[in-house]
Amino acid sequence: MSAYIFRRILSTIPVVLFVMVFVFSLLYLAPGDPAAILAGDQATQEDIEAIRSQLGLDRSFPVRFAEWAGGVLRGDFGNSIFTREPVTEMILQRVEPTVSLMIVTLTIALIIAIPMGVAAAWKRGSLIDRVIMLFAVLGFSVPVFVVGYVLAWALALKLGWLPVQGYKPIAEGVLPWLRSLILPATTLSGVYIALIARITRATMLEILQQDYIRTARAKGAAGHTILYVHALRNALVPIVTVVGLGIALMISGAVVIETVFALPGLGRLTVESILRRDYPVIQAIILIFSFVYVIINLLIDLSYTLIDPRIRY
Template identity: 45%
Template sequence: MWAYIAQRVLTSIPVILIVGVITFSLLYVAPGDPAAIIGGDEASPQQLEEIRRQLGFDKPYHIQLGRWFLRLVQGDFGTSIFSKREIRELMAPRLQPTLSLGVQVIILSSLLGVSSGMLAAWRAGRKLDRGLMLVAVLGFATPGFWLAFILIWGLAVNLRWFPVIGYSPIGDGLLQHLHSMFLPVLVNSVLGSAFISRITRSAMLEVLREDYIRTARSKGLTEFKVFIRHAFRPAAIPVVTVIGASLASLATGFVVTERVFGIPGLGRMLVDSIARRDYPIIQALLMVVATAYILINLIVDVIYAYIDPRIRY
């Protein structure tokens, strides 16, 4: 098992390096001159050259890339063009809201998707199955920003059960924090659980047609035991794949969600940095998102190996 994990980690390193090269190269293909942005319209050519020298733009590309990677390994993301503060300091207070949103979405979307998919497979072809799959199709086809505005209008503006915008950190109290995060978590969980539910249903129905399932039923096992003990684990591999892919794709959804609900997370920070063309922050956040994506896929591979030991060999 540990050899398999080490192998997956080693194969992830080249991917991170390639993503890093692409991310760093964005500085050269993006419109605008960072030195001109820092110096402003009144900067003289001599001042612009001095700024470029301070930023290291006077060095060859491979030297700049090597220094950038070396700083990343040391945990140094550089300095913001506008605030002149270290990016690591700017990201630290914004990490907790995004992580909290992500963890809650992972838990809720997985519970909703897997449970509704198993329930639909249990009642396959009946009204409950058709109703759950209709809800899943609607959830999968609904744009995230539209669903967010509908929930804000219904639950926050009219019923006033939840705040329209705003964020309460965990330090202000767990219940208050969960209350402020309910709507953004619900929006992302509905979108994520829709696809999980459909795949869970399909995987369960395929496994339930196998001969060993009929054998288990012929032995007099209850339908609950057949579902949980004999059917769910073989069907879990495609479900885990979809959960991992959904979580990775939700990283882009957090950008919209944090903007709509006023959450001071990394997604909102990325949007603001793009608007200001603060390239060092954009590079740092893209690397964080890419690394998180690769890490999620690595975790999915490890879960594969746990569910089906044949994958290790």
């Protein structure tokens, strides 16, 4: 068990290093001269050279990368080009809305998607199965921003049940915090629900054809026992896998959702930084998102050993 965990942790190190090199290279891969782009059309050559010196573009790539990587390891991502604020402080100010959005989204998705997938597999070919699969197709087909505008119009503007935009910190109370997140989290969870429901249904259909399921039925086991004790437990590995992969959908979807619902999170900061070409902020956000994704997938891999003990050996 310890050897397996050590190998999985060790395998993430090259991935993290590659991500760091790629993220730092964004400044050099940008079309044209980044310093000239940042300086603007009216800038003089002296202005451009000053910006090049500030960004470290007048030094070699290995030297600049070593300095940047050392700062990252200390939690120092440099300063914003436009606001001059430390990038670390800017990110810390925006972390709570994004983390809250992802937690609520994941909770909604798991509560709805897994029972949907199980029900569709149990009632294969029935009206319930067709309705659930229709919802899954719509979840993949309709863009999240369209769903967001429709829900905002129906639940916020017409019915007045929820706020249209904005975010309430959890320090102001759990209920106001939750009310500000229900609408964006429900919107973002649509694709995630569709993905998990489809995978759950496909995996459950395969598991329900196994011999031990037929044996449990022959012994007179109740339907819910067959579904949730015998079948779902053995279907968890692919379901957990797609949950981990779906984190990428939430990260990319958060950029759109936070813009639509005016949430002051990392997704909105990403859009603002890209529009301003604030490279230090862009680099930091992409690196953090990538690192979080790597860690989540590592945790998913380690969870396999709890779900299926055979993987430990």
